[in-house]
Amino acid sequence: MKSSTARRILEKSGWFKMPLRRRIFLVLGLLVSMTMAGPLLTLWYAGMARGQYTATVEEDFNAFVAAQELENALAVQKGYATYYILGGDSSWLTKLEENRRGFLNWLAKAKAETNLPHAQSLLGGIGAAYDRYSASKDEVIALYRRGQREAGARLHWEVRGQFDLVYSLCEELKNFYKNRISRMTSQYLERTRLVMILVMAAIPVLAVLVFTLAYILFKQVLDPLRRLARAAPGKPLDEDLTDEIKAISSRFTSLAHDMDQVQSDLAASRGLAMQSEKLAVAGKLAAGVAHTIRNPLTSVKMRLFSLERSLALNASQKDDFEVIAEEIAYIDAIVRNFLEFARPPKLQPRLVRLSDVVDTALRLLKHKLESYGVTVEVKRERSLAETEADPDQIKEVLVNLIINACEAMGEGGHIVIREEEGFMEPLGRVAVIRVSDDGPGVPESLRETIFQPFFTSKGEGSGLGLAIARRIMEEHGGWINLHSPEGRGATFALIFPAGQEKTWHRQF
Amino acid sequence: MNESGPTILVTERNANIRDLLRREFGKEGFIVHVAADATSLRERLTDGTAYALAVLDEDLPSAGVEPALAMILRLAPDLPVILHAFPGGARGGESGHATRLVEKSGDFDCLKRAVSELIATRRAQGDENAAGA
Numbered sequence: 001m002k003s004s005t006a007r008r009i010l011e012k013s014g015w016f017k018m019p020l021r022r023r024i025f026l027v028l029g030l031l032v033s034m035t036m037a038g039p040l041l042t043l044w045y046a047g048m049a050r051g052q053y054t055a056t057v058e059e060d061f062n063a064f065v066a067a068q069e070l071e072n073a074l075a076v077q078k079g080y081a082t083y084y085i086l087g088g089d090s091s092w093l094t095k096l097e098e099n100r101r102g103f104l105n106w107l108a109k110a111k112a113e114t115n116l117p118h119a120q121s122l123l124g125g126i127g128a129a130y131d132r133y134s135a136s137k138d139e140v141i142a143l144y145r146r147g148q149r150e151a152g153a154r155l156h157w158e159v160r161g162q163f164d165l166v167y168s169l170c171e172e173l174k175n176f177y178k179n180r181i182s183r184m185t186s187q188y189l190e191r192t193r194l195v196m197i198l199v200m201a202a203i204p205v206l207a208v209l210v211f212t213l214a215y216i217l218f219k220q221v222l223d224p225l226r227r228l229a230r231a232a233p234g235k236p237l238d239e240d241l242t243d244e245i246k247a248i249s250s251r252f253t254s255l256a257h258d259m260d261q262v263q264s265d266l267a268a269s270r271g272l273a274m275q276s277e278k279l280a281v282a283g284k285l286a287a288g289v290a291h292t293i294r295n296p297l298t299s300v301k302m303r304l305f306s307l308e309r310s311l312a313l314n315a316s317q318k319d320d321f322e323v324i325a326e327e328i329a330y331i332d333a334i335v336r337n338f339l340e341f342a343r344p345p346k347l348q349p350r351l352v353r354l355s356d357v358v359d360t361a362l363r364l365l366k367h368k369l370e371s372y373g374v375t376v377e378v379k380r381e382r383s384l385a386e387t388e389a390d391p392d393q394i395k396e397v398l399v400n401l402i403i404n405a406c407e408a409m410g411e412g413g414h415i416v417i418r419e420e421e422g423f424m425e426p427l428g429r430v431a432v433i434r435v436s437d438d439g440p441g442v443p444e445s446l447r448e449t450i451f452q453p454f455f456t457s458k459g460e461g462s463g464l465g466l467a468i469a470r471r472i473m474e475e476h477g478g479w480i481n482l483h484s485p486e487g488r489g490a491t492f493a494l495i496f497p498a499g500q501e502k503t504w505h506r507q508f
Numbered sequence: 509m510n511e512s513g514p515t516i517l518v519t520e521r522n523a524n525i526r527d528l529l530r531r532e533f534g535k536e537g538f539i540v541h542v543a544a545d546a547t548s549l550r551e552r553l554t555d556g557t558a559y560a561l562a563v564l565d566e567d568l569p570s571a572g573v574e575p576a577l578a579m580i581l582r583l584a585p586d587l588p589v590i591l592h593a594f595p596g597g598a599r600g601g602e603s604g605h606a607t608r609l610v611e612k613s614g615d616f617d618c619l620k621r622a623v624s625e626l627i628a629t630r631r632a633q634g635d636e637n638a639a640g641a
Contacts, residue, residue, distance in 0.1 A: 294594060295521060295522040295525065296522065296524070298613070299525045299528070301613065301614025302525060303524070303528065304614060306528065306532075306616075
């Protein structure tokens with residue numbers, strides 16, 4: 001109930017709409033102000049009260065002391081005249097005179113110490129009464145000196161009343177100051193109590209401010225920071241999280257790195273997408289042309305076949321005829337390549353040993369390799385493990401690479417096929433087949449272009465062999481790489497995912 | 509030329525190939541009817557001729573290979589069919605109704621051999637069935 005009321009008040013005040021930074025500054029400001037204002041106010045108030053008390057009480061105390069001394073001086077001179085009358089020793093009169101001077105001195109001092117009207121009035125009364133008392137006392141002494149003992153005794157008796165009056169006035173003055181001191185002390189204590197009440201009242205207010213600040217810091221700063229530090233995707237939870245800022249800093253560094261990677265991948269993907277789009281258009285065009293050419297080409301081939309059987313050709317005619325047949329076969333191969341390139345992906349994967357596919361490709365190319373005068377060396381520690389792949393497609397890739405190598409080397413040359421298995425971070429287990437030749441290699445400027453469709457550096461060829469090879473590798477979840485150090489041949493690496501790793505991102 | 513030979517139906521979209529096949533199969537003694545598209549194929553199948561075999565071009569206009577095979581199955585269920593297809597095109601296993609697949613190439617002797625073998629096989633089967641009955 002209370003919390004909902006407080007919440008309503010805070011909502012009305014716009015507390016929740018206030019930016020977090022401003023809320024923290026506001027509470028901190030209040031907290032610091034109150035913490036500083038409390039002691040300052042207390043110091044000021046205590047100093048003021050003490051100064052006032054000290055000055056007032058000091059004056060009153062001095063006046064009180066003077067009143068006490070007046071009373072003492074009065075009390076002491078009371079017996080001196082009697083001692084003189086009884087003993088006739090005039091030294092008592094000397095002492096009486098000294099005491100009278102002392103009394104008058106204290107009276108003057110007491111008057112100087114005060115400016116209070118009541119005290120001044122009392123002091124005036126004391127002075128007047130004392131003058132009358134002194135005069136009467138002198139008259140008593142004079143009567144005794146003249147031998148008028150009875151008159152002296154009578155007057156002496158009357159003087160007692162005057163003495164009592166002076167004494168009571170001194171007592172009244174003393175009590176006046178005593179009461180004043182007592183009252184000032186009470187006032188001072190009262191003021192001290194007020195300061196204490198103020199301090200006591202400030203403590204809960206400070207506590208509320210501290211709790212509010214703590215709540216804001218914990219609930220709206222530290223908790224979100226902790227959640228942020230723990231909720232980073234793809235990272236394990238750190239149960240012993242002690243430094244959220246450090247953890248977040250680390251997360252942000254990691255995020256920034258991931259972001260860079262994503263942007264880089266995105267840029268590459270865009271490039272690939274554009275390339276794929278172009279290839280798709282080119283592929284469709286090529287397929288359309290090839291499809292249209294295929295039927296009349298078949299007709300030509302059939303007619304040629306028919307002619308070959310029915311004509312009796314001489315040697316040169318036969319040579320011409322064979323050239324025509326070869327060129328038609330070449331056109332036919334180009335058309336088939338176009339159609340192959342344009343066909344939708346249609347893998348027929350099964351578990352195969354890639355080493356067996358290598359052997360099959362080499363068997364198929366045995367005569368071709370002999371005709372080129374090329375030797376092939378297979379470097380294999382052991383047969384590659386079984387991998388899910390379409391052996392016909394992989395064979396096509398290998399045949400393309402080996403024929404390309406033969407054509408690049410010209411007459412003769414040496415091809416090395418290396419088979420390896422390994423582990424690539426973060427990809428896992430891989431199987432790699434490298435086809436290396438000792439030809440002139442591929443210039444750096446062409447290393448990416450050679451994988452693009454319709455690119456060819458030869459007089460013959462459709463320019464689709466490597467493009468088809470790359471596509472087949474990508475359909476297998478792998479990729480093809482070219483390594484060609486200047487003047488040291490070319491090595492094409494076919495990298496296959498092994499085991500569970502079938503959905504890799506391509507590495508750029 | 510043996511005019512009393514079996515009648516075969518050759519479907520082929522390319523007129524020159526069609527004429528060549530008519531000529532070559534005619535030399536072998538077959539009576540050759542031809543169809544250039546799905547419409548003419550339907551007309552041939554419904555004209556009352558008892559065909560011994562059909563050669564079906566996989567790239568027949570107005571119909572794909574599957575609809576064309578379905579049409580043959582519906583109108584002449586017992587008619588053996590040789591699918592004449594380009595390499596890497598329609599495959600025998602995929603076009604389930606085709607009796608045999610022959611690759612379309614310059615060497616049409618392959619097709620001629622396949623036609624003769626299939627007709628001979630069918631004829632032998634027919635003789636066996638007649639003897640059995």
